[in-house]
Amino acid sequence: MPDRTRLRLSGIVEESIVDGPGLRFVLFTQGCPHGCKGCHNPETHDREGGFVRDVEGILAQYDENPLLAGVTFSGGEPFLQAGALCAVAERVRARGGDVVTYTGYTYEVLLARTERGNEPDIARLLELTDLLIDGPYVEALRDLELLFRGSSNQRLLDRKQRRALAAGKGRNVA
Secondary structure: OOOOOEEEEEEEEEEEOOOOOOOEEEEEEOOOOOOOOOOOOHHHOOOOOOEEEEHHHHHHHHHOOOOOOEEEEEOOOHHHHHHHHHHHHHHHHHOOOEEEEEOOOOHHHHHHHHHOOOOHHHHHHHHHOOEEEEOOOOHHHEOOOOOOOOEOOOEEEEHHHHHHHHHHOOOOOO
16 A cells, blocks of 8 residues: 655755746655656656655645645656645645646546546545646657646646546546
8 A cells, every 4th residue: 555644755846936826835756657758857767766755744844835825746757656645735725725736647548547446546636636737748849938848748737627628538527
């Protein structure tokens, strides 16, 4: 069973304006299976690298800044540690913050994984995410003018857009 009380991270940025809307607290998760050519964070790929922090300590650090709009989960691949990130997301939302999650998977791939019924943490993290930025980084599609993204194949998907995508595939998603 995955540990829901601790996260393996490559870094924490306490104040960012480039990783989602408003002033963000950013957790860079450690571990990534995608291996995107030209990745901005290649040091995050090794699943055994980085450092471990407990959820309580992360939340205490988040609480130090009342100006934060919310938390951003970046990586690495956040969905590798969905359970512990759910614990952070639930508590940030309870404090009035929002959740942005970056992933190298597409929303459709994540949704299909949740439909198998054996990955409830992925389903829950999708539910808790206000803005999903999906898709692998594609170096040939790099565009420095894009808001919050590195390549033009990556999408900014809010809850309404995700519901529409799921409905188009005949799926029931909140």
